Amino acid sequence: MKNNRLIKSVRYILLSIFLIFVTVEAYLHQVLGGRKSPSIHALCPYGELESMYSLVFNGTFIQKIFSGTFILLMLTLILAIVFRRSFCGLICPFGALQEFFGVLGKKLFKKRFVMNKNIDKPLRYLKYIILVVTLYYAWITAGLWVNPYDPWAAYGHISSGFSSLKEEYPIGFMILILILIGSLLYDRFFCKYLCPIGALYGIISKFSLTKITRDKDRCINCNLCSKNCPVNINVSELSEINSSECINCNLCMIACPSDKVLDIKTAGKSVKPLTNIILVISIFLGGIMITKATGLYEVTPPKITASTRITADEIKGYMTLEEISVAFKIELNELYERLQIPASIPKDTPLKEIKNFIPGFEVETVRELLR
Numbered sequence: 001m002k003n004n005r006l007i008k009s010v011r012y013i014l015l016s017i018f019l020i021f022v023t024v025e026a027y028l029h030q031v032l033g034g035r036k037s038p039s040i041h042a043l044c045p046y047g048e049l050e051s052m053y054s055l056v057f058n059g060t061f062i063q064k065i066f067s068g069t070f071i072l073l074m075l076t077l078i079l080a081i082v083f084r085r086s087f088c089g090l091i092c093p094f095g096a097l098q099e100f101f102g103v104l105g106k107k108l109f110k111k112r113f114v115m116n117k118n119i120d121k122p123l124r125y126l127k128y129i130i131l132v133v134t135l136y137y138a139w140i141t142a143g144l145w146v147n148p149y150d151p152w153a154a155y156g157h158i159s160s161g162f163s164s165l166k167e168e169y170p171i172g173f174m175i176l177i178l179i180l181i182g183s184l185l186y187d188r189f190f191c192k193y194l195c196p197i198g199a200l201y202g203i204i205s206k207f208s209l210t211k212i213t214r215d216k217d218r219c220i221n222c223n224l225c226s227k228n229c230p231v232n233i234n235v236s237e238l239s240e241i242n243s244s245e246c247i248n249c250n251l252c253m254i255a256c257p258s259d260k261v262l263d264i265k266t267a268g269k270s271v272k273p274l275t276n277i278i279l280v281i282s283i284f285l286g287g288i289m290i291t292k293a294t295g296l297y298e299v300t301p302p303k304i305t306a307s308t309r310i311t312a313d314e315i316k317g318y319m320t321l322e323e324i325s326v327a328f329k330i331e332l333n334e335l336y337e338r339l340q341i342p343a344s345i346p347k348d349t350p351l352k353e354i355k356n357f358i359p360g361f362e363v364e365t366v367r368e369l370l371r
Ligand code: SF4
Pocket: 087, 088, 089, 092, 093, 094, 095, 096, 190, 191, 192, 195, 196, 197, 198, 199
């Protein structure tokens, strides 16, 4: 029991750390800009999935996505293969946000609600539809198509103020509010019904090396495991949990009052819940640290120097006029002439902000004029 409390606390502490880290980074991104602090997209594995088509066929990342985002996706896919959806259960900051709203909801309503089965079952397929639709449009538009509708992107921009949220994320912000209200009532509301990357991890976890097993003979049928499962898996009626919904949160094991009834098995070997958590976190953070030390992990744009070579198609909105002049080896006055913009625009203006001086000016115009 004492050990179970420890595991529960470790899990909450980890989720809190990841949520605080991403929230602070998102705030710094608003204050310091994308050069100094990563955007919430760059820190989300789904961003790389949206960029995959561009990476495979053009060799470039789409806007706001960098090598570090690719590494995050790869690490979470490895986790899904080995430890099921453990990214969801132990790391994901949006999952953490929902859990903390769930704790608040439990305090407010003194219980958790369970969606009616007839509504719950078809709703669970919604996340797979969202995965296919958002990826299709991200790939054909070569951009973060889902951005205006993305509740997590809206969360990352809360610090930019309500009017900016209303302008940039009117739908995403409304969806975020709905998700938070939903999370007050239902466990993991977004994860169960809406999250596209969770859907992908779920598909992969079907082939995972990790499974939870239940020893029917030792089980006292108290049903506590099922009651504590945030994704409503009927653990107490199964002998093996192979559901794509399982987020490897360990809460069923922590709730079980009998010894050795529930067991986590990875590649056929029993793994203690605390060891399971330590292994997951070590793979995730270890992978980030190693790739960071070797210079592979980047979540902010690399600095442009005289040796930088980019093509017109690789021009991004965050690049300044001065950087374009350096990268393309064009004198600044010649660049202003080619772009047909007045010399009064400061050279440190990011391309995406030229529209503040010339309404309607698009970054695409720069690409076209420099091709
Ligand atoms: S389902 Fe999505 S939001 Fe939920 S924990 Fe997994 S990745 Fe995060």
